[in-house]
Amino acid sequence: MTTKVTVDVEYTAAELLAICNHAIASIMATGQSYEIRGRSFNGANLQTLKSWRDDLQQQVNAEASGAGGGIVANHLNRGR
DSSP states (O other): OOOEEEEEEEEEHHHHHHHHHHHHHHHHHHOSEEEETTEEEEOOOHHHHHHHHHHHHHHHHHHHTTSSOOEEEEEEEEEO
16 A cells, blocks of 8 residues: 655744654654554654754744744655
8 A cells, every 4th residue: 555645835944843842742752663553653763853953943043033034845745
């Protein structure tokens, strides 16, 4: 079975930062991997999320100081 999801959405850096922080909090609360009914699942990589959070925080800070910013285009193309 193959599922393909394509979503075109525009987020601000602040919105992406909030999403990233939520993902980090979820991993911190439940762990990066878990098992349900004998099936293993892996969540996002915590170190990658932390690096992404740092980059987004810099963008948010730059926007707040008037040094740039605006909408961040996010294209998610995820195939399984």
